[in-house]
Amino acid sequence: MTKATVAEQTINLEDPQYYLNRELSWLGFNDRVLHEALDPRTPLLERLKFLAIFSSNLDEFFMVRISGVMEQADANIHPVTPDGLSPRKQLAAMRSHLVEKVRLQHQTFEQELRPALTDHGVHLLNYSDLSQEQKFYLKDYFEKRIFPVLTPLSVDPSHPFPRMSNLSLNLAVRVVNPENGNEKFARVKVPSSLPRFVAMPETLCTLQGKACLWVGVPLEQVISENLDYLFAGMTIAGHHLFRITRDADFPVLEDEADDLLIAIEQEISKRRLEGFICRLEVESTMPADLKQGLMRELQIREDRVYDIDGLLNLKDLFYFLSLPLPALKDTPWTPLTPLRFKPVIDVDEDGYAEQAPDIFGAIRQGDILVHHPYDSFPASVQAFITQAANDPQVLAIKMTLYRTSGDSPIVKALITAAENRKQVVALVELKARFDEENNILWAKKLEDAGVHVVYGIVGLKTHTKTTLVVREEGHEIRRYVHIGTGNYNPKTSTLYTDLGLLSCREELGADLTDLFNFLTGYSRQKAYRKLLVAPLTLRDRMEALIRREMDHARQGRPGKIVAKMNSLVDAPMIKLLYEASQAGVEIDLIIRGICCLRPGLEGISDNIRVISVIGRFLEHSRIFCFHNDGQPEYYIGSADWMTRNLDRRVEAITPVEDPLLTAELQHILDTMLADNRQAWDMAADGTFTQRRPAEGEEERGTQATLMADRLKREKDL
Numbered sequence: 001m002t003k004a005t006v007a008e009q010t011i012n013l014e015d016p017q018y019y020l021n022r023e024l025s026w027l028g029f030n031d032r033v034l035h036e037a038l039d040p041r042t043p044l045l046e047r048l049k050f051l052a053i054f055s056s057n058l059d060e061f062f063m064v065r066i067s068g069v070m071e072q073a074d075a076n077i078h079p080v081t082p083d084g085l086s087p088r089k090q091l092a093a094m095r096s097h098l099v100e101k102v103r104l105q106h107q108t109f110e111q112e113l114r115p116a117l118t119d120h121g122v123h124l125l126n127y128s129d130l131s132q133e134q135k136f137y138l139k140d141y142f143e144k145r146i147f148p149v150l151t152p153l154s155v156d157p158s159h160p161f162p163r164m165s166n167l168s169l170n171l172a173v174r175v176v177n178p179e180n181g182n183e184k185f186a187r188v189k190v191p192s193s194l195p196r197f198v199a200m201p202e203t204l205c206t207l208q209g210k211a212c213l214w215v216g217v218p219l220e221q222v223i224s225e226n227l228d229y230l231f232a233g234m235t236i237a238g239h240h241l242f243r244i245t246r247d248a249d250f251p252v253l254e255d256e257a258d259d260l261l262i263a264i265e266q267e268i269s270k271r272r273l274e275g276f277i278c279r280l281e282v283e284s285t286m287p288a289d290l291k292q293g294l295m296r297e298l299q300i301r302e303d304r305v306y307d308i309d310g311l312l313n314l315k316d317l318f319y320f321l322s323l324p325l326p327a328l329k330d331t332p333w334t335p336l337t338p339l340r341f342k343p344v345i346d347v348d349e350d351g352y353a354e355q356a357p358d359i360f361g362a363i364r365q366g367d368i369l370v371h372h373p374y375d376s377f378p379a380s381v382q383a384f385i386t387q388a389a390n391d392p393q394v395l396a397i398k399m400t401l402y403r404t405s406g407d408s409p410i411v412k413a414l415i416t417a418a419e420n421r422k423q424v425v426a427l428v429e430l431k432a433r434f435d436e437e438n439n440i441l442w443a444k445k446l447e448d449a450g451v452h453v454v455y456g457i458v459g460l461k462t463h464t465k466t467t468l469v470v471r472e473e474g475h476e477i478r479r480y481v482h483i484g485t486g487n488y489n490p491k492t493s494t495l496y497t498d499l500g501l502l503s504c505r506e507e508l509g510a511d512l513t514d515l516f517n518f519l520t521g522y523s524r525q526k527a528y529r530k531l532l533v534a535p536l537t538l539r540d541r542m543e544a545l546i547r548r549e550m551d552h553a554r555q556g557r558p559g560k561i562v563a564k565m566n567s568l569v570d571a572p573m574i575k576l577l578y579e580a581s582q583a584g585v586e587i588d589l590i591i592r593g594i595c596c597l598r599p600g601l602e603g604i605s606d607n608i609r610v611i612s613v614i615g616r617f618l619e620h621s622r623i624f625c626f627h628n629d630g631q632p633e634y635y636i637g638s639a640d641w642m643t644r645n646l647d648r649r650v651e652a653i654t655p656v657e658d659p660l661l662t663a664e665l666q667h668i669l670d671t672m673l674a675d676n677r678q679a680w681d682m683a684a685d686g687t688f689t690q691r692r693p694a695e696g697e698e699e700r701g702t703q704a705t706l707m708a709d710r711l712k713r714e715k716d717l
Helices: 003-010 022-038 044-074 087-118 132-149 219-224 260-274 288-298 314-322 359-364 381-390 409-419 436-448 506-520 538-554 571-582 643-647 659-673 702-716
Strands: 122-124 153-155 169-176 183-189 197-199 214-218 235-246 277-283 305-308 344-348 351-355 368-372 394-401 423-428 452-454 465-473 476-484 496-503 532-534 560-565 586-591 608-613 623-626 633-637 649-656 679-682 688-690
Touching (some): 022 688, 044 235, 044 277, 087 122, 087 314, 169 219, 169 288, 214 219, 235 288, 277 288, 368 659, 381 409, 381 476, 394 409, 394 506, 409 423, 409 436, 423 436, 476 506, 476 633, 506 649, 532 538, 532 643, 538 560, 538 623, 538 643, 571 608, 608 659, 633 659, 643 649, 659 702
Parallel strands (some): 560 586, 586 608
Antiparallel strands (some): 153 183, 169 183, 169 235, 235 277, 344 351, 394 465, 476 496, 532 649, 608 679, 623 633, 633 649, 679 688
16 A cells, blocks of 8 residues: 555545635735836836735635625624634734734835835825915915815714725814814715825926926825814814724625515625625824724724824825836837737738728637737737628627726727617626626626626626627537636736637536526526636536546556636535545646635645745636646636535636647746746645746746747737
C-alpha cells in the first residue's frame, strides 16, 4: 500500500482545520488590493484608485456578507461551516482585522499620498489653509450651489431622529440656543448629488502665491464653515462627520411573487432606508457623549463603530483619476481589434475605403477566442450582436443579460433587432446584486420594443454569459454562439480580463438552443453534448474530470490540473482536490479572491499550489485545464467553484477544442504561473506573500506581458 493510499484512508478531510473561513479569506483578498495602494511601484494616482477600490469593496462586504453574519449572531443561529467558526467568532476576527487595515488605509492617504500629491501641484487642503480670497469664493459657492440643496433636520420631542439612507455622509451638529442655553442635536446630510471635492477656479488655483494644478477642499468642510446659514440665530457648539452602512442583502420570495419585477422594485426602495445599520463610521475627534448618543439613536453597538482618523469615505478618491497627470497613471491601454474582425480595405480609383468585416464569415473560418481587454469588446462581441441585429438573414437572437452598462449598446442592438422583426429573446437577471435597478430599466425598455423578456427560473440566478444567433444561409439554418466569462458590458470590458468563444459548431448551437429552452420554457433538459451546465451537469462533470486525473496518477501517469477562477469555496470540491493531491495529481490554482483551501499541508495538499494575481485589470476569466495523459482538455465559462455557482445558478462552461486557441489559453496560464510582479503565493495558513523579481531578474507581470504580446502580434500583421 502506497503512502498516498494510506493518507487517503486515514485522514478525515472534512475536519474544519483543513478549511479557511470564507469571510476572512475575502478580507485577505482586499488586503492585496490595499497593498497596490501601499506599493511605491504603483503610479501615484493609481495608488489613490486602489484606496478607493478597497473602500468600495469594503462597503459591499459590510452590506452583504458582514450584515449576514451579524444577523446569524443576533439570532443565535450557528450554521455549520467547513471551517467551524461560529458567527460571533467570525465577527470578532473580522473586526480585529479591519480596525488595523482601515487605520493603515487612512494613514497611507493622510501621511503619504496626500503629501505626495502636493509635489505635483495637487493640494487637497483643509478650510483653514485657504486664503481670504479663496474663502470668499467658497462662501459665494455655498450660497449659490450648496445651501439650496441642504435640509437640516433637528432632533427633539416634535422631531424624531431622522431616517438616514445607506452609505450617507452626515454632519452631527450641536447647536445652542443663546437665549436659554439649551443644546440641541441636528443632522445635516452631505449631498451626494454634488462633487465631494470643491475645486478652486483657475484664477484662485494658488497656494501661498504660487500657481497650482488643482486646489480644493472637501465638500463637508464648506458646509461646516457655513452652518450659521442653516441655524440662524443659534450658536454652533460643534460638528462632526459620520457615515452609516445598512444591510442591503434583501430576500425575495420568488415563488410567492405574482410579478418578480414589481417585487424586486419594492425591495430596492426598502434597501436604501430600511436595512439595519451594520456599520457606523465616525470622525475620531467626535466626543464620546455624542458618539454614544448616535449609537443609541441608531441602535448600534460599540463593536460596529469604526473611528476614522482622516477623511471618511475614501471611495471618493476616484475623483482624482480625472486630473491631467498622465505620468502618474498607468500607461493607457487601447484594446485592439482581433485580426479576423478587422475592417476590409477596398482599393479603387477613388482611393482606400473601409468596409465593415463579415463577422459571420470570420466565424465560419473557425472558432475565435477573444481576450478582453487585450482584444476590443466593441470590435468583437458587440460587433457580432450589432451585425446580427441588422443582418436580414438573421432570424433570431437569444441572449442572457446579467449586468450591462447604463447606456448599453448591446441592449440598443437587441431593440434594433426587434424593430427589424427578428425573434429576440433576452433573459434579464433581475437579481444581479446592486444592478437590479439598472436591469429593471432595461427590461422595461426591451419589452416596450417588442423583445421577449424573461427573468429566468425560480430559485436560480442566471449567471451564464451566452448569445445564440440563428441565421438562414441558403437552404439551411446555421447557429452562431458566443459563450463568455464576463458580462455584456463594454465599460467593464476595459477593466476586467475576460474570455469569450465565438463559434458556429453545430453541437454548441444545439446545446445553447436546449439551454434557452430550459431558461424560457418548461424544458427539463438534463443532457448536453458539449456544454457543462449548472445546476444540471457542471458539478458532476468537473468532479469526473478531476477523478480522471486521479486515475492517471494512481496508474503512474502524469496527473495535472490548472484552474483559474475568482473564488474557491465549495467544500466538496476542496475535499476532492485534497484527494487528488494525495493521489499524486499536480494542481496549480490561480484564485484572485476567496480561497478556502489550504495548500501545502503535509499528506493532504502537498501537491497543490495557489497563487493570486492582482493588477490594473480585475482578473475575472475562468479557465480549467485537465492534462488527460498528454491530451489536455480546456474549458472556459462563467462559473467559479463555489456552491452557489455549482448548485444555485444557471452557468455554462464550454470546451475550447481548436489547437490554436488551446495554445493561447495555455500561454495565459503559463504567463500567470511565471509572474514575479503581480502574483502572490498562498501559504497553508491563508496568508499571501507577493513575488518579487530576484536580483538581476527581468520583471514578468502577467498583464504587462499580455499587453506586450498583443502589441507584438499587431505589429507582426
